[in-house]
Amino acid sequence: MHRVLIASELQGLLDQSQLAGLRITWLHSNEPTPKGDWVAIVPLLTRWVGGTELKNLPQLRIVANVAVGYNNVDVVAAEIRGVLVTNTPDVLTDATADLTWALILATARRLPEAIDLVRSGKWIGWHPEQLLGMELRGRTLGLLGAGRIGQAVGKRAPGFGLRVIYSARTPKPEFERQVGAVRVDLHQLLAESDILSLHVPVTPETKGIINAERLALMKPTAILINTSRGDLIRESPLVVALQEGRLGGAGLDVYANEPAISAHLLKAPRTVLLPHIGSATEHTRRKMAGIAVANVQAVLSGGPPLTPVYS
Numbered sequence: 001m002h003r004v005l006i007a008s009e010l011q012g013l014l015d016q017s018q019l020a021g022l023r024i025t026w027l028h029s030n031e032p033t034p035k036g037d038w039v040a041i042v043p044l045l046t047r048w049v050g051g052t053e054l055k056n057l058p059q060l061r062i063v064a065n066v067a068v069g070y071n072n073v074d075v076v077a078a079e080i081r082g083v084l085v086t087n088t089p090d091v092l093t094d095a096t097a098d099l100t101w102a103l104i105l106a107t108a109r110r111l112p113e114a115i116d117l118v119r120s121g122k123w124i125g126w127h128p129e130q131l132l133g134m135e136l137r138g139r140t141l142g143l144l145g146a147g148r149i150g151q152a153v154g155k156r157a158p159g160f161g162l163r164v165i166y167s168a169r170t171p172k173p174e175f176e177r178q179v180g181a182v183r184v185d186l187h188q189l190l191a192e193s194d195i196l197s198l199h200v201p202v203t204p205e206t207k208g209i210i211n212a213e214r215l216a217l218m219k220p221t222a223i224l225i226n227t228s229r230g231d232l233i234r235e236s237p238l239v240v241a242l243q244e245g246r247l248g249g250a251g252l253d254v255y256a257n258e259p260a261i262s263a264h265l266l267k268a269p270r271t272v273l274l275p276h277i278g279s280a281t282e283h284t285r286r287k288m289a290g291i292a293v294a295n296v297q298a299v300l301s302g303g304p305p306l307t308p309v310y311s
Ligand code: NAP
Pocket: 068, 069, 070, 089, 090, 092, 096, 144, 145, 146, 147, 148, 149, 150, 167, 168, 169, 170, 171, 199, 200, 201, 202, 203, 205, 206, 227, 228, 229, 253, 254, 276, 277, 278, 279, 280
C-alpha cells in the first residue's frame, strides 16, 4: 500500500474504486503539510507546496494539484527534486468559461444592483431609465490569453454578437478561423475592448499585468472580468478607477489575497464579486478530483503521469 496525502475536502467527490491500493491520510486545508514518508500529495490550490514541504516529504514522487493553475506549487523546486507535478486541464474548461459568461452578463447588466433593489422592497415599478446596462451586440470582447479557457469563452461570443480580439504569445489560427478572432498586441487589446477578460496564468511575467498604467489605457465604459488568478490585477488602482468612473465595472471570481478581499474592493461600485467558483459544478469537481488521483495511481504503478505540468 502506498502512503498518500489527499485533501480531506475531496472525500465526497471520490469513489472507493479510485482509491484502491492507497493508504490515505486525509489532510484538511487548515492543517499544515506534515513531515513524513508519504509518496504522493493531492493538494487543493490553497495549499502551498514549496521547498520546505518538499524537504519534509523526502519520499515524495508526485504533487497532483487539484486545479489547472499550479501557482501554489514551486514547480522548479519539485523538478530539481525529481518530483512530478500534475494539474487538471480540460475537464474544467467549459464550467469556467460558462462562469466567465455569467460574470460578463451580470456585470454588463448590473444584476447585483437589480437583485438588491428587488430584495430591498424599494422597487416601485418599471422605469425606462432604471438600471441601464451595456448592450453586448456590436461590442468588442478582448481576451488576454487564448488557451483552453480563453478560447472557450471566445467561442461563446458570436452568439451574443460580439467581435473578438485576443493577445497571446502564439497565434491561434484555428480559433481565428472559427470565431473570426483577431490577434492584437496588449496595447490595442486594452484600448479596444469593451469587455476585457483575463485567461493567462499567473507567472512572474503576468503578475500585476493589469496595473494603474494599463487600466488608464482602457475605455472608461469597459468591463474587466477575471476568472483566472487574482494576482493578475493590482487591486488598489482597480478600486480607484471604479470609484472615479474611469472603468465601467469589474466582475471578479479571484483575488490577490484569497479569501480576504479588501474592504475598498468590497465597497467599490459596479462590481460583481464571486468566491472563486469558476469550476464549481458537481460534474467538473468530480472530474478534477478523479484526474488528480488517477495521476497518482499512474505514477505509483510505474507509468507516466496523465497530465504533467513539465516534461
Ligand atoms: P492554458 O490553456 O494554459 O492557457 C493559458 C494561455 O495564456 C495560453 O494561451 C498562453 O499562451 C497564455 N499566456 C501565458 N503567458 C502569457 C503572457 N505572458 N502573455 C500572453 N499570453 C500568455 O490555461 P487554461 O486551462 O485556459 O487556464 C487559464 C487559467 O485559468 C489557469 O492558469 C487558472 O489559473 C485559471 N482558472 C481559474 C479557475 C477558477 O476557478 N476561477 C478555473 C480554472 C482555471 P500560449 O498559448 O501562446 O502559450
